[in-house]
Amino acid sequence: MPTAHPSGWAHADGALRGPHWLREPSDPDALVPLLWSRTATKDDGVLSVGGVPLPELVREHGSPAYVLDEADFRSRAGAFRDAFSDYDVYYAGKAFLCTTVARWLADEGLSLDVCSGGELAVAERAGFPMERVGFHGNNKTLGELERAVELGVGRIIVDSFHEIERLAAVTAELGRTVGVMVRVTAGVEAHTHEYIATAHEDQKFGFSIASGNALEAVRRVHDAPGLRLLGLHSHIGSQIFDTSGFEVAARRVLALHARVVEEVGVEMPEMDLGGGFGIAYTTQDDPSDPAQLATEISKIVEHECRGLGITVPRLSIEPGRAIVGPSMCTVYEVGTVKEVALDGGLVRTYVSVDGGMSDNIRTALYDADYSATIASRSSGAPPALSRVVGMHCEAGDIVVKDEFLPGDVRPGDLVAVPGTGAYCRSMASNYNHALRPPVIGVRDGKTFTVLRRETVADLLATDVGVSS
Structure with a gap:
């Protein structure tokens, strides 16, 4: 186990190699069924929930989005x-x-x-x-x-x-x-x-x-x-x-x-x-x-x-x-990928997505662990230890601390995080004036809006400092 470090767990001895329980997968595209809702499947690398391919859901409803099965x-x-x-x-x-x-x-x-x-x-x-x-x-x-x-x-x-x-x-x-x-x-x-x-x-x-x-x-x-x-x-x-x-x-x-x-x-x-x-x-x-x-x-x-x-x-x-x-996952779009050289020849891959601590505060608040998978395509690239991070102006804005993703992850890819049904949307915030994502229900190949995405008008509705 990593030893304590005054700057936090990310700096502890061994943290750069990932937690002891995280094993490099033989196929980074594969789903671990225990982590996902029962209707989640992958076909040629494309993740579907409730019969809805997530790339289609994002084209219709945008990202990030919570997906409720x-x-x-x-x-x-x-x-x-x-x-x-x-x-x-x-x-x-x-x-x-x-x-x-x-x-x-x-x-x-x-x-x-x-x-x-x-x-x-x-x-x-x-x-x-x-x-x-x-x-x-x-x-x-x-x-x-x-x-x-x-x-x-x-x-x-x-x-x-x-x-x-x-x-x-x-x-x-x-x-x-x-x-x-x-x-x-x-x-x-x-x-x-x-x-x-x-x-x-x-x-x-x-x-x-x-x-x-x-x-x-x-x-x-x-x-x-x-x-x-x-x-x-x-x-x-x-x-x-x-x-x-x-x-x-x-x-x-x-x-x-x-x-x-x-x-x-x-x-x-x-x-x-x-x-x-x-x-x-x-x-x-x-x-x-x-x-x-x-x-x-x-x-x-x-x-x-x-x-x-x-x-x-x-x-x-x-x-x-x-x-x-387990009934909900969150889907994000990758915006940037950055490889950072570390001491001892180690490399950390930072995968930045279009959400973060405003839609899932639990990693920052509780040091919670999550998993992730690429949801939009298959990849033959070997797995690389990655950290999925958010878009907020905080070093602690981390969605998934450690996960093996395909080594060729790139901007435009969709990343899905399972197990986000509890205490994610309910604890979501407008930090950095972010707009809270929608909750999109899925069933039998169809989508329906459970909670709509917030708009800039929603964000400004309570700001009464300037009269119209």
């Missing part, structure tokens, strides 16, 4: 629905949400997790059943709580004593009752990036079980007239590949559930175990099958409930990025 999305949603048939499955709106996706989720029988008034507005506009909406967030505004109660969301996940008071006041003023879950921190840190591990004690989310705050929060919710106590909510992190962390968390959360029965005198009907299941961004990732996850998690819960002598509550799960993440 409807059949793949629905298939993954259905796989979680069927595997967790005794659970409520909540899709993570923060990963990627729009009215089209909300309607697909409604069709597939999933529930929806939102964490802002904006995401709730999308669900409302899509006609999503509000009783299947859960509202997360550690600092919901008074206006957001009022709107959620007015719309009749199925559950609000409370995250602080202030919020319990605020929500009780809202329900009293509106004369309504709302279902409430209490988010707890179980003291379990998932094996994931520090910034997206959310159940250890030193972080902003939830009530600590160890400190007693979680039990006190349950008491206060139970005692509030307009709040209907549903149960406990636990979330241990994101991009998780096994169930070991869930075993420890479930033991602690169910122990608290049993204490509530004994000390508060109420048996809560539900429990949410979170989720945050991982996907394959590169060949080093090995995600679990939904059926396997369901079997293992259910065994954990049933075993703990037997030991505690309590009834298994109605369970919820939140797959996180695992539904939409």
Whole structure:
């Protein structure tokens, strides 16, 4: 593994040769199926998704563009629905949400997790059943709580004593009752990036079980007239590949559930175990099958409930990025290619594309790894270790840190990056006044616009410094 360097990972020992897990392919044109949506294929080097060749899609819709595979999305949603048939499955709106996706989720029988008034507005506009909406967030505004109660969301996940008071006041003023879950921190840190591990004690989310705050929060919710106590909510992190962390968390959360029965005198009907299941961004990732996850998690819960002598509550799960993440790729056009001579006779090939950190911030933010392939032609050139970089005025504007691309990659080529469905468009920005790309749906050889490309008029619409 590269050693640490004060200037960052790109300067560390060994970084110039690529990560230890990256293997030079015998055919740089070939797809690794695990990384792509199920309908992705290559024919003579041309990548197609949903039966649509990406060069054709770019000619019609331009680049860069996010490409959303409807059949793949629905298939993954259905796989979680069927595997967790005794659970409520909540899709993570923060990963990627729009009215089209909300309607697909409604069709597939999933529930929806939102964490802002904006995401709730999308669900409302899509006609999503509000009783299947859960509202997360550690600092919901008074206006957001009022709107959620007015719309009749199925559950609000409370995250602080202030919020319990605020929500009780809202329900009293509106004369309504709302279902409430209490988010707890179980003291379990998932094996994931520090910034997206959310159940250890030193972080902003939830009530600590160890400190007693979680039990006190349950008491206060139970005692509030307009709040209907549903149960406990636990979330241990994101991009998780096994169930070991869930075993420890479930033991602690169910122990608290049993204490509530004994000390508060109420048996809560539900429990949410979170989720945050991982996907394959590169060949080093090995995600679990939904059926396997369901079997293992259910065994954990049933075993703990037997030991505690309590009834298994109605369970919820939140797959996180695992539904939409693999269902989308991003296609870019190469603008420049630069070979940079390095010490020891090494050469780094920089492949600059017409997007970057404005459409995928995760590499810069999380040091995330991605893969890439040439999408517009075949090549007989030997593979060359390359770095796909963006167009922004930042040295850290990197899309794919290390990938083997054909050695003859050139301006005008299309490069496609898989696994960009989660937290790419939803975290996109107008940095350098870039225009956010469109999301183009594909199915059965046809394209349809899910989110249109931003225009200069969109960009200037909020700039009121000069009157017309």
